[in-house]
Structures are given as C-alpha cells and as structure tokens.
Amino acid sequence: MMVMTFPPPRNETLVPQLPMKIALSAAAALTLAGSLAACSTPAGTTEDTATGAEDAAANEEPYTDGTYSANGSYDSPNGTESLDVTLTLEGDVVTDVEVVGNGDNPDSKRYQAEFIGGIADVVVGKDIDELAVDRVAGSSLSSNGFNAALEDIKSQASA
C-alpha cells in the first residue's frame, strides 16, 4: 500500500519513497489519502472505478486515535522535494496536521509577490463550535443530489 499520496503541486509527478518512517495500518493510510489528499491523483492516471468506490466506503471505518507520521518525496520541475507529514487522529477526525517540506523551490518564492499579504504554513484553525458565527463557508456543505449519488455508489461498493 502506497501511503504517500500527499498531493504534489500541479503537473508534478508523485514518486513515493518507501519505506515510511513508521508502518501505518491500511486504515490510517486511507485516512491520509482521503482526508489530506482528496485531490491527489497524479496527472495521466484515472481512478479505477471499483477501487475508488471502495476507498470511499472504507473511509467510513473508524480509525485508531493517535499520531501518524510519514515521509515522502516527489520529483518536481525544481528537482526532488521531500515532505514530512505528521497527522493526529481523534475520533476519525484529523485534529492536527504538521507538514515540513524543504520549501525552498522557486514556485514557493513566486507566491510571495507583494500582492500577497501573508503566508502561513500549515494552518490548523480553531474549533467552529467556539466561534460566534452566523454561518460557515466551506466544503461540508455539498450538493444534495451529488451526496445522494455518492452514498448510492458507496453502498453498491460495500454490498
């Protein structure tokens, strides 16, 4: 099982470097792929249908709480780059993410144009429950028809 599916920048090819620092269970690996890298299929590949559906279904499984680490490298136009990823899982939720990359490539610098007011590495955020807000803008509010179809596919995959 390849764990290091951390999405590389666009148009770059992911070349996982095994073995990982610590062995991850298959379930934890899926969490890495599902939560962190929901958008990580490298260019030129398309997902095998059954596998994709099973991944989605498998993500329903509970995972063991704890901290998981992985290291990976990938080839980019700027040369080989590496990342150390540390995740903390609590109750199937990623509660902390730490990513340490070599971060010194020209692309990174390009984003530091004066137009940008600030850059922060690995933003964890605050609990929404503790904020006084009227509403939330983000990814948890998906389309109903889409969600219904996705549930249907998942149930077919687990049948």
Next chain:
Amino acid sequence: MQVLAFEAIGTDWRVETAEPLGVDVAAAVAERIEFFDSTWSRFRADSLVARIAKQPGTWRFPADAPALFALYRELYEATDGAVNPLVGRSLERLGYDAAYSLRPSGAAAPAPAWDDAIAWNGESLATIAPVVLDVGAAGKGYLVDLVGDVLRVHGVSDFVIDASGDIVHAGSGQTRVALEHPLDSSKAIGVVALANGALCASASNRRAWGTGLHHVVDATTGLPTSSVIATWVMAPSGLVADGLATGLFFAPAERFGALGDFQWARMFSTGRVEHSAQFDGELFL
C-alpha cells in the same frame, strides 16, 4: 429573523430577512431559479445547455448570459484556459455527469479551446460542434445575485442569501461567516464579517467522489487540480466572488486585476495559507 429555506439546483438555500417573505416573493424566487436552471443546467435534459450538447448551431441566450460569459472570458484568459465554460465534457469523462454516475468513463479529456469551438457575440453563442457547457465555476454565485435582484424588486433590501457557501449580504448589519478548514470541518481558518457584498468558498473536497476525483478540473488537461485545495473570496457580487474562488485554484490573485477589488485567501495541499494584503476579517494563522 425570518428564514426561507429550500432546496434548488441540488443544494440547500437559506434566504434570511427581517420580515417574512410573502408567498408572491417566494414564488418569484423559485421562478427565477427555475428559469436560470432551465438555461444553464448540465443536469437536466430539457435545458438549453443540454440542447447545445447535442448539435452545433447558433443559440440565443437570455439576458443573464452576457455577464456570465464576460466573467468566464476574464477567468479563461487569467488562467491560461484552465477555467473554461467548455469543461463539461471533461467533467462527464471523470464521472461527474448528468446521471451522477461518478465513474470515470475513459481517459481525461481536455476541453476545447474557446476560440476554436465557440463564439459569443453578446446575445448568441455560435458552436461549431456539440459542446458541453458547464458554468459551475461561477453560476451558483451569480444565481445568488439574481435572487437578490428579485428580492429588491419586491422591496426587500435587507437580506442574507446563503446557497451553501455562496453568500450575499445586503442592507444593514453584517453576517459573521466562519471559513471552514477544508481538511477538518469542525475547524475554521478564520472569520469574516460580511456586509453588503458576497463571500464565496470553494474546496476541492466539496464534491469529491474518489481519490483524486473532484469537480475543480483544469480544462487544459481535463484532470482535477491538486495544488490548491480551498479558496475564499469576498467581492461586491456573487458572480465575481464565485468565479474568483474557482480561478484562484489555477492562478495567483494578481492575474485577476481586471475583475476589480477583491479579498481572498487560499489553502494549498501542504496546509499553507496565503491571503490578500487587505482582509476584512480574522485569520487564525
């Protein structure tokens, strides 16, 4: 506060007003949405877009089209073609089709180049081949604007319309919006106080149906993009905010100067967040 909640174009809507909306206003809102959907939906067989997908021709569009095509042209140029209204076939190929099959049906398909396939003259669209239009990059934000117009016509000037992430506030007061962390829906990366403007959020895991398969697709490759995973934009209109929220997946903010002033934040797959110099709100960085 009064809330009119309903489902339309496959998602949940909330229209919040000080006084309850009359039955006539609610009906006018529903009618406006239905009209928009009957033109632009890629998910219904009787829409104009569905007819354009069947055969080439010259197609007359309703009055809401020029603003949408104009915005798309700006996005298309600013992103070197990555945002393209012809991306519908690419999405279908990945499984995001009218039947929600959610199963890829072949190799990724780049969208045709705009000038090779279509010509927009301000009223009509000429197509040289069957093309699948998809205005998902900005359509929902635009529809929120159009629903706001309906409210104003009926004398309602203070409102919040929240179409699951595409939000327009008008009138007195403000609405406080948490910016949801794309990797953890229990957390926010910031809070903004929205007043007389639009806030649109986009995240690549919002409509994802498999590893690496989601709806933010680079039209030049036909593949989902992966460098940026979430964006938030505040702009005067839902149309511009929604369009920019998509555009920022593919190009840095300085490329979109033609679209006027806006504020933004975006998160990369590494967890890094960058944001505009001016940002009326708090970011928990």
